[in-house]
Amino acid sequence: MGELVSSNEETCRWRRRKEERPAEILAAALKNFSSKGFAATKLAEVAKEAGVSKGTLYLYFESKEALFKAVVNEFVLPQIAKAEEQAEQNTGSIKHLMVKLVEQWRINILETELSGITKMMIAEASNFPELATFYLENVIQRTRGFVANLIKLGIERGEFRQCNYDYAARAFLSPMVFSAIWQHSLAPFDDSYDMNEYLNIHLDIFLRGISKDSLG
Amino acid sequence: MGELVSSNEETCRWRRRKEERPAEILAAALKNFSSKGFAATKLAEVAKEAGVSKGTLYLYFESKEALFKAVVNEFVLPQIAKAEEQAEQNTGSIKHLMVKLVEQWRINILETELSGITKMMIAEASNFPELATFYLENVIQRTRGFVANLIKLGIERGEFRQCNYDYAARAFLSPMVFSAIWQHSLAPFDDSYDMNEYLNIHLDIFLRGISKDSLG
């Protein structure tokens, strides 16, 4: 970025970089919200990490809440869209698709800062109702609906046994959400926790439990 | 104050209140930590609800963190002890015991203020490492060990199939923890969520998945 014209970038105070600023701020915000949560994130710190002044933050985002929403729009929603696309183009079994989705979720979310957003939102929803509603509508319900449809399809195709696909979707998702939460809460203090193993077990049990050939 | 009339415990309300103070404070602290979380709980509010002054709080608890630990000792640990006792006295199948434990957990924890403590701790662990360690050691690991032992027993008795009982314990517990978290985060915004149904499904799938007669 700007490599060709950056000769005096270090020395001048006014660097006009409208296009790059939001990205830098959003990255710093993601990092902070993810690791500290909403309330404990200090905008001064975000600004510092983005290399701008506190005032500049308000040039791009009108409040702390707006900044958070922007982080969700910028980083979280595209991940959901990606999963949705992949489901549309899937040709194999639903079971196989779900294994793949968990795997990608692990790589793209759990092991990145994004999992911190999930955790943050769950952790602070009750103190920030406006944010809670926003997140519920744009992230939670959309994801839940997406997975429920997948399970429904699996039932129709005879891969899964009859069940309430809506709650099955919750049962499928909540351990993933849980691992994201855990990752950013007690896991760092809890050496004995192998998240991959936990997810594998979860997936294994879930698929056994929902399979057509499960004895139930 | 009260010097003149303190001869008898029945008649002097000062002496009696002295012993009641911590309980009143702890109750108010539980309520606040549970509903608002650690950072957002104001000691002024706790004091007010306990009917004492802010200064008095510091007479009994040396800091906000100490107050929280006392809440855990007073309200959370006894619940674990109770479950442990019940397991010891159990005469039926492990499966049956686990169903019963979930049911009691639902009544004694999920539907009381205690679930808020679970949620709070998970939510704010990363911002309060000292608390995190305390909770991990005294609550999490103890509970996990307890359940792992149960599953191990179930395997030995031939009720459950061979599996990593340590991770199976996590798989069993995490949905419970998750429902406690959810209860205090997005559930109030999310009409469509029936926690009982969620727990039933979870237990059903879990037991199917771990059963000896599961095809796997």
Add this chain to the structure above:
Amino acid sequence: MGELVSSNEETCRWRRRKEERPAEILAAALKNFSSKGFAATKLAEVAKEAGVSKGTLYLYFESKEALFKAVVNEFVLPQIAKAEEQAEQNTGSIKHLMVKLVEQWRINILETELSGITKMMIAEASNFPELATFYLENVIQRTRGFVANLIKLGIERGEFRQCNYDYAARAFLSPMVFSAIWQHSLAPFDDSYDMNEYLNIHLDIFLRGISKDSLG
């Protein structure tokens, strides 16, 4: 204040003086609101002048607006009450009473910091609607009603000619309000202004204009 027990007042940081604090703060607030206006008054400055920390302000007054209202209650309303009493006990002519009231108003309001409150309120009403309503109801309307009654009485007694006493009250009061405003705005820059003379002229013209024996 506290002369008898002030031996260590200078050296200790925690001086418990609940009774005196509000008065000290209110005095500092009056001074600042009066000379700078509402928006331009800095609570830090008020605190400093009152000899307390910024936080202490919020122990006694929950916001800047509340502090202003308290100033009005403490200093302005008693002045109105005093005038009302005096009117009740008046035995001479209404004309004479009004001359006396103007004289006292000059001494107790115009030449004290209180005139600054009048000016402040007029100056910033439009930017602080909540304050405007409060002041209008508690100060303006009460004063206006009081004077209107006086004029009405004067008409009934035959001292004054028939006229709309409500608007006559405004005509009587507005030059007084105006002089208070002027005092705190351009007067300090305007050497040629003799407020006493202005008030005398005003009163003279007003009484001539309203007199029964005015030719009109």
Add this chain to the structure above:
Amino acid sequence: MGELVSSNEETCRWRRRKEERPAEILAAALKNFSSKGFAATKLAEVAKEAGVSKGTLYLYFESKEALFKAVVNEFVLPQIAKAEEQAEQNTGSIKHLMVKLVEQWRINILETELSGITKMMIAEASNFPELATFYLENVIQRTRGFVANLIKLGIERGEFRQCNYDYAARAFLSPMVFSAIWQHSLAPFDDSYDMNEYLNIHLDIFLRGISKDSLG
């Protein structure tokens, strides 16, 4: 921008806008100063309403204060000049002229945004001494002198009785100023106020009071 098509003033909107800029800025500034006052007026808002950028403001006016002075020069001073002219061309009685001047003042000032400038200046003079001096010298003193001369003339002509025409001018003007102030402060909260009625009463009383045939 506009370099390619700037040959003709009719067709090129760039050249023309260049000349219009100050007028648009001044109009926006008048509106804002008038309704919000000096301190509370945000240059960002002025710029937006003028359809220019914040930077452009500083191209034409070197500071917020300079912008205000320009507003006075552009809108206020011409009004005074107009009144002066009218006085010069007056052929009837002074009394009649003064009635007419009040009427025009009502139309051209009181009921336009200009009254807001009067109010603003009075309201904020003490916080902006530089502005205060400017306004006093260019507006207040000039107007006052003009009216004093009129009254002096009236006395000489035998229309008015002997009096201090300088203070009589103040007595004449201050209710007008007062009504401008009131209009922009508490009037909007005070339904019961009829400004026309107030001015009529004022004028009536004033003319009665100053008339030759007043008994005094």
Add this chain to the structure above:
DNA sequence: TATGAATGAGACTTCATTCAT
């Protein structure tokens, strides 16, 4: 001529903790 990104000082307000009484 015109832009608008960037700044940074400073405002109000909150709250865990202290300690004289």
Add this chain to the structure above:
DNA sequence: AATGAATGAAGTCTCATTCAT
């Protein structure tokens, strides 16, 4: 044992002004 007045650091947000482009 109990109080509650007092503190002060810290946090979010605002806005006149600057200057590279």
